[in-house]
Amino acid sequence: MAVSVDDAVSAGPVRDHTPPARRFGGRGRAVLEVALLTVLAVVMLFPVLWMVETSIKENRDVYAIPAKFFDFKVTVDHFKDVFVSSSGGRSGLSVSFLNSVVVAGVSTVLATVLGVPAAWAYSRFALKAKKDQLFFILSTRFMPPVVVVIPIFLMYRQVGLIDTQLGLILIYTAFNVPFTIWMMKGFVDEVPAEYEDAAMLDGYTRLQAFWKFTLPLLVPGIAATAVFALIFSWNEFVFAIFLTSSDDVRTAPPAIAGLIGGTTVDWGLVAASSVVFAVPVLVFAYLVRRHLVAGVTLGAVRR
Amino acid sequence: MSDPVAPPAPGRSRRVSDRWLAVGFISPAMLLLLSMSVFPLLWALYLSFTDYSATRGGPARWIGFGNYTAVLTSSQVHQRALTTLIYVVGAVALQTVLGFTIAYLISRRTHGRGLLTTLFLVPMMLSPVVVGLFWRFMLDAQFGVVNSMLGSLGLGQVEWLTQRRTALLSLVVVDTWQWTPFIMLIALAGLTAVPKYLYEAASIDRASEWFRFRTITLPLVWPLLLIAVLFRAIEAFRLFDLVYILTSGGPGVSTETLSFHVYKVAFLGFNTGTASAYGILMVLVVIILTQLYLRYLNKLKED
Structure with missing residues (x-):
């Protein structure tokens, strides 16, 4: 528990x-x-x-x-300045907020789709060197982003992913998959494997048993895990600042950080955009407060 | 392959299909991690033995361990290592003491614990960008609220972010502010898990408060606390965004951590080969710390 x-x-x-x-x-x-x-x-x-x-x-x-x-x-x-530009149109900040929604949303969905089945497989089957595999997965999440971003930058430059939302989505997915697997494995472990065995005695295949019996029970856990993944991607800054540059691709963190670039800083605007940026996170964190210990330790500590 | 959850007499075909199911469920996630984490690191490893520069282009020339000796013998790197050490030890020690104190005080309250915990957790959920920007505003020498409060107390003004010593101190303070809740959360999980009957037994024996704390509370909470401390140490070692926003390494190089220095070598100096060697060395440190973390985690799970 x-x-x-x-x-x-x-x-x-x-x-x-x-x-x-x-x-x-x-x-x-x-x-x-x-x-x-x-x-x-x-x-x-x-x-x-x-x-x-x-x-x-x-x-x-x-x-x-x-x-x-x-x-x-x-x-x-x-707050008006956050959303409306001085000339009347949509402000650059509001565009970056939308980009953040897209990037964080899509990468969270992808991480969930990739991570949940893997977590189930790690929980249910005896695999070769399972512990080592799981530890390897978690340690990829601990790599210093500044170091990882150097080869990623070169790699993206080769394949034309620099300054694209797809590039950010891919790296955020890779960054959230280890977390999703660790977090979800805990939830899967809590669902008795006997449910699947019973279903299989009734003639279902293992896959059907997972899909029809285990997966519905995992929905609350999946939701909590996805919310954490969403928060991590939403708050992420290092990859965003190195891999994107143009205003229509940039997510909110580098856009907000860009507000202090000039000689004078409009601190009221910085504060307002920070509030707009932080409120969704706080609401989401409140929703998953029951799982905070597991969430902030990347699924490693569960009690 | 032995399957602990299989029905009593599983057919051979089922075992085989289980195996394929496991492979099919795990490999997409693994492929993503291999291509987005492992492959970039291997590329960085290769580049670290060359004199490649991302801007100059041209073929990479093999120079053996040249970059490594250059990084390891550089007095600049030594200085950054010292700064990082001071920062990591200072910040983690401060937040451990404060976080544990808060957790201990909360655990002794009967009413309002949920509300208190929720309130204390707010800083942790904020993006480092928001935290960095906002503290930069609060610590501003002219109109910052911190100096304003010091002024009304009759104390002198401090140039928090523009003087060598106070800049590093500010970094430690801000990181402590953001991550004390993390330690608090984990410590609280440990403290609430201590069985009540142990205290009752001690109380029958008329054991002193300090004795109970030393012999019951601390030994039972310590393993979990250690995990939190190691986790924070890894995160602090990797830290980049807060430095980037709060001080940009300044004044001079007084708040340049290793992460920030790698960034400068890679993206401002464009010595990609050297930066890769530098990064690989940092990855080695992280791997050692992660191994330590995982070992303790494993021990905690087995107990």
């Missing part, structure tokens, strides 16, 4: 209550702990709040010295 945020909610306290007559005094100590936790929470969340605040501040207040925390004028101009 994966330990999840939800489990953490429902489970009781880990420790029993300290008897009141303890050295520290249980109450004073609890207050101290809550205070410390609050301070830490404020420190961790302040940058996020500041980002949201900056995105709705008027430019004058964005650059105010000292910084304005509460008494600023609210505006949605920055």
Whole structure:
């Protein structure tokens, strides 16, 4: 069972209550702990709040010295700038957001289609050097992107994949397949193989048994895995910046990073586009919160 | 081939078809990984023995281990290795201490644990691009909110990103901010998995709080925590995007990590051969770290 945020909610306290007559005094100590936790929470969340605040501040207040925390004028101009260009048409940023949707979406579908059957096969069959194969698969995911991108760049230049969405989709798929296999293997392991055996005694082939009986049970797991793959591709920056350059191919991360290229930086716009970029991720992450431990360790840790 | 989940008396044809099914399900994913991960790395390995340059073109001339000796004896590389070491050790140590502390404090609360955990996890889900850009804004020497707060506390202004020492410190701080939730999440999974009866037994024995922490909590959480730490170390070693956005390696070369230096050699210096050798050496380090990680992971799974 994966330990999840939800489990953490429902489970009781880990420790029993300290008897009141303890050295520290249980109450004073609890207050101290809550205070410390609050301070830490404020420190961790302040940058996020500041980002949201900056995105709705008027430019004058964005650059105010000292910084304005509460008494600023609210505006949605920055958000308008994210989607509409100054000349009235669609902005470059909105095009890059669409590109991100396409690239992340298609690569996630491909990684799922390739990864789920492989995960099932690794879970069900005794294969030669299975452990080594699985470890090999995971270690491809740990390669430093800056190193991998050098030969990929040369390879793409040979076959004309530089600055194409297909090129990005392929590399993101390759980057998500190891994760999908590891994550899905955990889910497949949880479905008893006996279901398939029973189906096969009824005359189904192994393939039919997988398709008709196991796969429907895997749907929630597939959904969670796909959401993580989507988040990884959506947030990816290194391959995007080296393998694409033109505005109509570029995904959102390099486009947002490009906003600080000039001599003056419109931080309100940076904040607004960051918010637009981050909100879908946070929503998706919230949806898969039960599987976060497995997800962020690339499917390696499950408890 | 022995199939642990096959029905009691499987026919020969079924065994054969299982085998083909496994091959058919695994090979598409494997082919993708071989062509997008292994083949590029092998190409880089070949290039690392040549003087190939991506811009000059022309045939690659074989120069043996020349690139490797050049990289390994370069004082520039040594300096980058030191910077990377300081950054990796500093950031991972800080986030481990902070993440574990937060997890421990959360695990002792009865109410609001789910909400607290969710809130603390937000930084981890953001793209490094968003994180880097936003901290760059907050750490700005003139209108950054950090200096503004220091000012209202009566403290001096700090040029966070434009001075050698503080720039590396800023990098460590930002990485810690983003990845403390990761350690927290894993530590919390470990802490909630500690059986309650152990604490009850210790409490009957009137064991002190510190004794219980040292003899029950820490030994049971440690294996999982170690995995999280190793995972973070690998990620920190590979890190590129945050450096690129936050400091671009500056001021001077004070925040240039190995990843960033490889990028400069490959894409600004166009010494593709040298960069490949450099990259292969980094891959070796990652492979060693990954092996360590997988070994601990394996041990954890067997227990």
